[in-house]
Amino acid sequence: MLASSQSAEVTVIIVSWNTRELTLKAIETLLENAGNVRMQVVVWDNASIDASAEAVAQRFPEIELIAHDENIGFAAANNRVAKVAKTEWLLLLNPDTETHPKAIENLLQFGKANPQAGIVGGRTVFPDGTLNPASCRKKPSPWSLICSAFGFSRLFPNSSFWNPEAIGGWNRDSVREVDIVVGCFFLLKRELWERLGGFDSKYFMYGEEADMCLRAAKLGYSPMITPEAQIMHLLGASTKLRSEKQISLMRARASLIEDHWPAALVPIGRVLMWFWIANRRLASGIQSSFLGKSEAAVEWEKIWNARKDWMKGY
Missing domain, CATH: 3.90.550.10 (Spore Coat Polysaccharide Biosynthesis Protein SpsA; Chain A)
Structure with missing residues (x-):
């Protein structure tokens, strides 16, 4: 009350x-x-x-x-x-x-x-x-970024090992x-x-x-x-475009790595973030070459093109 x-x-x-x-x-x-x-x-x-x-x-x-x-x-x-x-x-x-x-x-x-x-x-x-x-989720780690960058989190979403940040498999x-x-x-x-x-x-x-x-x-x-x-x-209702939200999320992630990882690991984190989006951009591009350019491919291209911005963090 x-x-x-x-x-x-x-x-x-x-x-x-x-x-x-x-x-x-x-x-x-x-x-x-x-x-x-x-x-x-x-x-x-x-x-x-x-x-x-x-x-x-x-x-x-x-x-x-x-x-x-x-x-x-x-x-x-x-x-x-x-x-x-x-x-x-x-x-x-x-x-x-x-x-x-x-x-x-x-x-x-x-x-x-x-x-x-x-x-x-x-x-x-x-x-x-x-x-x-x-x-809720686990904090970003080198392993969690490897899983995201190379698609393991998407392939095995219910695995806490391959999808660690989302604590996969826990309801x-x-x-x-x-x-x-x-x-x-x-x-x-x-x-x-x-x-x-x-x-x-x-x-x-x-x-x-x-x-x-x-x-x-x-x-x-x-x-x-x-x-x-x-x-x-609902999750992210005030952010309508996938690219707009993902760019903000990646910028926040870059700042979290900068603020909470040991200094020696920060460059590794940035490289893994780069690979993450590069791989998503590549996969959507390959799919578009066979099926035509999808809305998702357009959005991933925007995220990729903004990489110099979000990799700096906040």
Whole structure:
């Protein structure tokens, strides 16, 4: 239930950008299904041009809305809201989500019961109820990049050995320690957020939660996932083009390698990223020579052509 900033125990932060209908549904299901939890809800709109802010204000006048006049990115927007939050807990929730019954209550109880985790998340599914594995992952490693660069992760998606970052084969149906809790459903104490200095705002879009989880691990925390807290997550609804999203993801990955790998391994990471996209570009090009140029081939060509940009990171 909604509560004042003085009596609430968790501040739910939703950062939206051009996802009006999805944002409205996210708020609706949050208010209906959060469970027995006292929460403050803050929606930060990053200068949407689809009247998202106006729609939220009209439909949900009881929640706090911040309609910013420019898109400052996911990390910076969450930092702004968290800086003035007064609650003990902070929960980041994506606008392309739908909260399932008692998801917030259960996640908060799990966080309280597992203080050693520091950061906790839940299970995510697609609209048809099938598993969306993108609620968590392992950190990038030389081996995981080799698997991605040479197609092993795609060939053996259900193998934790060949698809290590996605933790292939695990249905997110058990409590487990993970390297990274994804920012779509991301709970931690405000005290830890402040100790970590919030998100590193150079991660404009993607990678910010991975960086925070890895920094938390250096302080001795072990982020965790619980299947008892479940939401629907569409994944990347505000990013329409495959190339646009993949370029941002690759840029974030380059920064994570730079920030968290030993210096001697960073050049290897960059080379493996280059091979990854080169191989995808080559494969799509070969396919196009037989079947005609597909939309996917066009998108991979854009990603390849932008390699000098994303390899620099943020």
